[in-house]
Amino acid sequence: MDRMRKDPAWERLDDIQKEADSYVRNANITTLPVDPGFWCRAEDDIYAKALDLKGECDGLLVFRDGTFHLFYQPDQYRGRFNFAHEVAHFLLDEHHQAIRDGRGEHKSQTGFITDIQMEREADCFASALLMPESVFWKLCPDPNFRDIGRTAAAFDVSLTSAAIRTVQYTPLRAALIVSTAGKVAWGRVSEGLARSGIYDVKKGKSLPPRSKSCDIWSKPSCIPSGIVEGAESCASEWFAVYSHPLRLWEEVFCIPRFGTVLTLLTAYDE
Ligand SMILES: [Zn+2]
Incomplete structure (x- = not known):
């Protein structure tokens, strides 16, 4: 009997990561660190900027008058992840439509802290965007925190997101x-x-x-x-x-x- 089974909770999340990987591939990005701003060009009807959100949330995506406005909390360790998380909501079709057709705004809690499905999906997408498969599999460290810390520094991401990616690829x-x-x-x-x-x-x-x-x-x-x-x-x-x-x-x-x-x-x- 084949014992290889997969945690169903991660199946949809793995698909989400494949989607992020394809965005990186299509953008021909091969150098690190990956800049989430690449997907926030004015011609895509989105404007992005760092903003102190006063602890209310880690990021905010607002749809007003036909344009998305993306705000993310700058932070030495998590600023880029906060940015990529909001980009995920913008690029993922279901999230994009839900924000557009719903209340017109979404407040984020990023960094794999919350259990809310939409946030977990955006976290996984962000993780794959910043640590694309095409680069990560070559640099995947041994599963110990010292090596993972070095890899996290190379990709300019948090240790938590690098640790998840490591377990995925080791x-x-x-x-x-x-x-x-x-x-x-x-x-x-x-x-x-x-x-x-x-x-x-x-x-x-x-x-x-x-x-x-x-x-x-x-x-x-x-x-x-x-x-x-x-x-x-x-x-x-x-x-x-x-x-x-x-x-x-x-x-x-x-x-x-x-x-x-x-x-x-x-x-x-x-
Ligand atoms: Zn969010």
Whole structure:
């Protein structure tokens, strides 16, 4: 029996990323970093600018008098992603029409924080726009935060978005789990791990009590910054596993600013 299955939540998102990849291909973009402004030319009836949105949202797309106006929150780490997220709403047909035919504006929360489908789709599109497949597969790092950090710097994107892209493209068996308040918010497994019978991450699940990630959440008022080494654990502590027992190495990256903890789990072949 072929055990290769895919988390259905990611199927539509993968299609969205393929659409973003085709925009980059059609634009003949081969150099980094990719500029989201490429898709915001006046002749396309869209005007874009950075604007302090006073914490109300990360980006805003407004349709008035036949023209789109795009605003994004400038930020050292996430400004380009905020911009690309709004470009995604403009380029994705369903989003474009929904904003045009609906209230005429959309306020965004970007960066894979929210569970709202429209936002998740724009995040995935933005991620593929800034880290196009044609370039990323050649530069895909090993699934560890140090190497992912270097790749994130090369593409000028956040560590979170580079980590997701890494798990998507790595040939190794790996998973990324994002947790908030000690519970799984969402996650993604690599194709290699899916072949071992682990193909999704259960949202809302408590983190394994013996894990470093769980230990970090036990003191939420003093979450450390940066990379924290974890230990080896059994895959069954993290996932409902159907195949042989698999040992996974845990590495943690804490982002206290957004109240999230990223956990990378990697199986190294013996
Ligand atoms: Zn949005």
